[in-house]
Amino acid sequence: MSEQQAGRVAVITGAASGIGRGLAEHAGQLGMRLVLADRDPQRLTTLAGELRSRGSEVLARTTDVASAAEMEALRDAALKRFGGVDLLFNNAGVMQTGASWELSESQWRRMLDINLLGVINGLRAFVPTLLEQGRPAHVINTASMAGLVASPFLAAYTVTKQALVALSEVLHHELAALGAPVSVSVLCPGPVASRIMASDQAGAGAAAALGAQLEQSIREGMPAEELAALVFQAIDEKRFWILPHPQFKPALQARTQSILDGTNPVFQLAEF
Secondary structure (H helix, E strand, C coil), X not given: CHHHHCCCEEEEECCCCHHHXXXXXXXXXXXXXXXXXXCCHHHHHHHHHHHHHCCCCEEEEECCCCCHHHHHHHHHHHHHHHCCCCEEEECCXXXXXXXXXXXXXXXXXXXXXXXXXXXXXXXXHHHHHHXXXXXXXXXXXXXXXXXXXXXXXXXXXXXXXXXXXXXXXXHHHHHHHHCCCEEEEEECCCCECCCCCCCCCCCCHHHHHHHHHHHHHHHCCECHHHHHHHHHHHHHCCCCEECCCHHHHHHHHHHHHHHHHCCCCCCCHHHC
């Protein structure tokens, strides 16, 4: 299974905490060479040091995924250090709660820049390299269960994650049409223990109530290392859809059936 990843090169954005850290630690255990990117230099340096102490080869680079130039610099640094890339984890993301009409322009732009443009920048920087290499490679985009079902007071997050699911599916079709040896997966988890809510600025009322519930569910969520093991199993199996929280499948089934039946959407807070 995942032992086949030994010696390969994994690029991970948003690597310093949460899902990204779990992926980095698991990849290190598999003997992969690591290119780690994050906007938090202190946490990134700490993680890189820990992984090096366990024997991993690590290139750590402070990177803002919203900058195309910085993502291209990350690619160039990865190629200079390791000569190629095998796994690309477009993982960096942030969450913002609030009603769609109340979020400020800067809040909308921040979510779009990091959650969506950040992945677009990752694809534009790395996919040409993966194609030129002419060998098996894999792109993993971290979306969310919010990429498949809609929640009130998570407008910007939901918009970016649903767009990311669509982008991933389009990429899958494009690479298949080319006959390229590059596979794609989209990761749609439920709550995973992380710091994704750290920058939330929820206001009052229902948005604040949902934010508090989300914060608690994330705090009590699946450990990132458990999620990482499931992700690497899916990579081995070349699965496009990675749905590590089966308890949310009924919500997805209900939404799909509602679309087919033409009925109005219904949201149950307990779903999240």
